[in-house]
Amino acid sequence: xxxxxxxxxxxxxxxxxxxxxxxxxxxxxxxxxxxxxxxxxxxxxxxxxxxxxxxxxxxxxxxxxxxxxxxxxxxxxxxxxxxxxxxxxxxxxxxxxxxxxxxxxxxxxxxxxxxxxxxxxxxxxxxxxxxxxxxxxxxxxxxxxxxxxxxxxxxxxxxxxxxxxxxxxxxxxxxxxxxxxxxxxxxxxxxxxxxxxxxxxxxxxxxxxxxxxxxxxxxxxxxxxxxxxxxxxxxxxxxxxxxxxxxxxxxxxxxxxxxxxxxxxxxxxxxxxxxxxxxxxxxxxxxxxxxxxxxxxxxxxxxxxxxxxxxxxxxxxxxxxxxxxxxxxxxxxxxxxxxxxxxxxxxx
Numbered sequence: 035x036x037x038x039x040x041x042x043x044x045x046x047x048x049x050x051x052x053x054x055x056x057x058x059x060x061x062x063x064x065x066x067x068x069x070x071x072x073x074x075x076x077x078x079x080x081x082x083x084x085x086x087x088x089x090x091x092x093x094x095x096x097x098x099x100x101x102x103x104x105x106x107x108x109x110x111x112x113x114x115x116x117x118x119x120x121x122x123x124x125x126x127x128x129x130x131x132x133x134x135x136x137x138x139x140x141x142x143x144x145x146x147x148x149x150x151x152x153x154x155x156x157x158x159x160x161x162x163x164x165x166x167x168x169x170x171x172x173x174x175x176x177x178x179x180x181x182x183x184x185x186x187x188x189x190x191x192x193x194x195x196x197x198x199x200x201x202x203x204x205x206x207x208x209x210x211x212x213x214x215x216x217x218x219x220x221x222x223x224x225x226x227x228x229x230x231x232x233x234x235x236x237x238x239x240x241x242x243x244x245x246x247x248x249x250x251x252x253x254x255x256x257x258x259x260x261x262x263x264x265x266x267x268x269x270x271x272x273x274x275x276x277x278x279x280x281x282x283x284x285x286x287x288x289x290x291x292x293x294x295x296x297x298x299x300x301x302x303x304x305x306x307x308x309x310x311x312x313x314x315x316x317x318x319x320x321x322x323x324x325x326x327x328x329x330x331x332x333x334x335x336x337x338x339x340x341x342x343x344x345x346x347x348x349x350x351x352x353x354x355x356x357x358x359x360x361x362x363x364x365x366x367x368x369x370x371x372x373x374x375x376x377x378x379x380x381x382x
Contacts, residue, residue: 035096054084118183136178162203193290223286235298
């Protein structure tokens with residue numbers, strides 16, 4: 035028997051001690067006389083309910099059952115553009131590009147089960163938002179709260195500003211786990227907004243075994259709302275960014291994105307909402323079932339106790355229904371008229 039309590043057993047005892055004490059006290063003292071007063075069997079039933087609930091909260095189970103799992107022995111670094119252009123509204127009509135980025139990262143997580151993920155964002159500077167971890171939930175949470183740079187503080191950005199941080203992250207991963215493969219996914223629009231030329235990602239190429247550069251945006255471009263850095267609505271304000279009296283438009287630069295792909299040694303893919311993302315196979319092939327082993331499961335038994343509890347509650351409800359029916363019958367019975375003195379005399 036295996037117990038997996040929802041709370042510490044001591045807390046469970048403290049939680050149920052008070053009602054159990056009241057029921058036990060009623061059992062010891064015995065029922066009070068009177069119609070409808072619960073007898074000892076009813077109090078014993080109620081004590082049984084408390085015991086069953088306690089047992090359910092302990093979550094009993096038995097060892098048994100196994101499930102085979104897949105595991106990807108790969109470190110995956112995701113590099114995401116967080117400049118103002120990432121919320122340009124040309125994804126799936128007029129949605130921000132960041133919507134597509136988040137959906138594609140979720141697809142990457144699903145494609146490589148068991149992999150370790152790291153998240154780097156970049157705008158005016160690169161930032162390591164999440165070191166390598168197998169916690170995919172933490173990755174998606176980091177992505178959900180990630181906001182574009184504040185518009186009023188923007189001074190232009192380079193699409194390659196994250197190259198050194200990426201190289202350092204990959205190098206550290208290679209040293210700590212040389213037997214694991216490494217993949218890089220770069221997600222952005224390729225728009226260079228500084229006067230300098232982009233730096234090369236070539237220094238990272240020797241650590242990269244696979245991945246992709248994913249491009250977002252359209253040739254027609256999309257307008258961008260001002261960003262405030264506050265949570266909600268992706269940190270956007272109500273007004274659009276303007277240039278020379280008109281809405282500024284962000285346009286994808288696929289030439290830059292292809293160049294980044296060549297430097298990293300991975301393929302470039304233009305992303306649109308109506309096309310399924312195409313992800314490469316993991317360099318270290320996703321392990322087969324025999325290699326990944328089997329994970330032991332626990333056969334839960336709380337549902338058996340739940341059925342017992344339902345049966346006990348049904349008995350209590352049946353008793354309550356009978357009492358209510360009896361009381362209604364007494365209320366509906368016509369009252370007997372009072373006897374008068376003449377009735378008494380006639381009877382005599």
